Amino acid sequence: MPIGLLEALILIGVGGVALLGSIQLDRQLGPLNLGGVLGPARYTIALSALILCCAALLILQRLRGPRPAPAEAASPVLSARATTLTAVLLAYVAAAPLVGFVIGSLVFFPLLYQVCGVRPWSRSAVYGAVMAVAFYAVFIWLARIPVPRGGLGF
């Protein structure tokens, strides 16, 4: 499927879900009139409708416009390296509440350096450890900025 049409379909999905949720809320509010003159649902109904209209216009534009080059239609949006980086980031986010920011940083900063291109592994480990210690010193110890604490309390 051409990527332009995929974007439009995603927007239809987003707009549709938002519209259904807003209509449901509006029906709940009807007899209660809790929202005042302009209830909380009408605004989101209008925005959802606008998004759906824009999506429809995008589809029309795509169907009427020039065809994209085959390379554009076939190329993946994220390269393997960028996908790996994203996966590591999301794994870091998932692990941090369990192991805490400090341990999470000691594990994931070296991984991030490796994905970003630092070679060999030993250098990534050193950079990662230094960065984790620096973050602890600056953000946690000096600035007392809150960070996630894991099961061990830090």
Place this chain on the structure above:
Amino acid sequence: MAGQDSGPERRPGILIGTRIIDVFLYALEPTNLLYCAIGCILGTAVGVLPGLGPAATCAMLLSLTTHLSPEGSIIMLAGIYYGAQYGGSTTSILVNVPGEASSVVTCLDGFPMAQQGRAGEALAIAAIGSFIAGTFGVVVMMFSANFFANVGLQFGPPEYVWLMVFGLAGVATFSGQSLLKSITCVACGALLAAIGLDPVSGLQRLTYGWPPLIGGFEVVSLFMGLFGVAEIIDSIDTQRPAVLVGKLGHLFPRGQELARGLAACARGTLVGFLPGLLPGLVPAITSFWAYDLEKRISKSPERFGHGAIEGVAAPEAANNATAQAGFIPLMCFGIPTSGTLAIVLAALILHGLQPGPLLFERHAHLAWAVIGSMYVGNVMLLILNLPLVGLWARLSLIPYRILGPLVLGVCFVGAYSSRNSMFDVAVCMLSGVLGFVMKKRGWPAIALVLGFLLGDPLEQSLRQSLAISGGDMAVLFHTSISKTLAALTLALVAFALYQKRSTRSGEPE
């Protein structure tokens, strides 16, 4: 220094000649200078670190400042406030991570300037623009605070509606090559802002029973992800070695560049100042308006988005002017225009001082000491930051394989620190992926962010207006200010459509 002053000359907003000397004598007292310096340094550091905003910093320090004198307390908090406006631009320019919402627009041309080896010029003009705007604001406060404060009081909910609509129309017609994509992004941003608890009824809206969504999305996480994280993912994807590949250029703008930058600073100051008098109008909006104006009046608008110095100078001047102007309604009427100024108000009350017209009569020494310290603080910020321009600019030479994880870690901490929530961190990282995809596919992330920022105030103002009028939409056209803003909005849209048609840019796919 507590006590009451008396005398016929002590009228708010009107300064008699000899009092100018007194203002600076108060501000230049060693202890006040020290508090000003501490506030400026803290504020700049806060501005550089994304996520830790001036409001949170002021709140954390509020209890400590009760041990200081009233002047010292307010001077320090004020220094944090306008220091943060400047500091937020540093990371915007160097690594495309806005430190504050008001620095989002600076990314558009600041980061491209850094990529061209002109980080020094960008940082320098940001500092100079902040100084010009801050000084202008202080001078206005000294001579005509009351007049401008009264102007701000003319704006009610209907006027706010048109201000927001004007802002949204400007975003939609300005950003990106495709009008349709811009409008879509603005609508999506406004929809994102609507998710969570409705502030009027308290009902959950579009949360679908998922608890993390009840609190809605945090704007800091969103813009750090869309700009900062997206940039790192993009650099890894394209295997770009560093922000700048090559040599650093001039550290300070020269000749025509300097002249263009200074002119943009002046215009940005004027654009940012008046809206700063209005409560709830975030500096991000005024910085966008200043940018939009520069792009529209420029003889070569194609330079914008690719390193135009005006694209840094104007927004930075505007956001500082807005920050400075916020003190006028605070000091004159006790009306805070932002969360940070609400904390300054709390500090004043904690010290037994009631902001308002009587502040200038009963505690003239405090009021004028604060005003004088603002001027001194602006000079101090310039002195602190200009010499560091070369050092900061060298950060653009650091390879992405070293810089990338550092930026990602800062975004992680910044996103978490807003609400102590891992949900915000997840939003930051996921919006980074979204921002990367948007960048590749030509969807303007700036429109999404500004739609998010403007959507909520627009809805609230509209609901307040209709509540006042009992549902009659005609309330939006009652006052001359409303009609003027409505006309300006229509003119903006018509002009933008005319421009699109005459350049025949089309929609790139």
